[in-house]
Amino acid sequence: MIPGVDVSNNNGAVAWGAIARAGHRFAYIKATEGLDYRDPDFADNWGNAGIAGLLRGAYHFARPQPGRTGAQEAAWFCAAMNRLGAWHKGNLPPALDLEWSSGLSAAEVHGWAGAFVAELHRRTGRTPMIYTGRFWKHSIGNPTGSFGCPLWLAQYGPTAQVPAAWSKWTIWQHTSSGTVPGAGQLDLNRFVGSEAELHALAQSQSEPPRPPPSPNPPAWPGQPLMQGASGRAVSEWQQQMHARGFATLSVDGVYGPMCARACRWLQMYKRLQVDGIVDERTWKATWGPA
DSSP states (O other): OEEEEEEOGGGOSOOHHHHHHTTOOEEEEEEEETTTEEOTTHHHHHHHHHHTTOEEEEEEEOOOBTTBOHHHHHHHHHHHHHTTTTTSBTBOOOEEEOOOOSSOOHHHHHHHHHHHHHHHHHHHSOOOEEEEEHIIIIISOOOSOOTTOOEEEEOOSSSOOOOTTOSSOSEEEEEEEEEETTTEEEEEEEESSOHHHHHHHHTOSOOOOOOOOOSSOOOOOSSOBOTTOBSHHHHHHHHHHHHTTOTTSOOSSBOOHHHHHHHHHHHHHHTOOOSSOBOHHHHHHHTSOO
């Protein structure tokens, strides 16, 4: 079995290097919740987990309730993921965190989840994981339909008992109070297969064509942007990186450590030389497809 973690902004600053050194090989990272919340640490956690060498997947905390469809929440989730390319093949399948509802019947919640899965697949070509456990068994009547989704089981204790819709779990969150040396308390998970099988899961499903590059990107300024640089070109680059999902990156025209960190993430994602310096190739990639 392969160990991994899952995080949200509730974890504060995550020590991704320590997590990787402790042997964890994958991470699920909160992106969105409901219809109006984006995790403020999603972009940083996504980038830094990748720099540390972990396979990554994004998850959405669902808020099923009257007047709010699963398709609407799936669209909200996809918009946040698209800024970072988080649903693309090569990353773990996106995940639906299903553990809460209000004002819907058991059958309606199950149908809500099906609408979420269908819309996410329509937009991304990928079938999500479903994170659930006691909620599925005791709050929505233990339905037998899984919508073809692998199970990310939430159940704490020495053994794992899956809901009726599945014959086995793919990922098991076995504790919410585990510890990782140098990284503190975290949710801990296990993937049921080998590391090769984990990478195969990340390659599962097709993806739709990526959007074309943004029209008329600013001209290359002629000099690399690196720590200590300042001016209009830095501001333009910061604005575009902010639009890509780095919500915590200041647009102040000064290229500091946060810029270098965001740049390294982009270079890694675009398979460029990872040095934290915005050269001409990195500049053009910043305005390229998501």
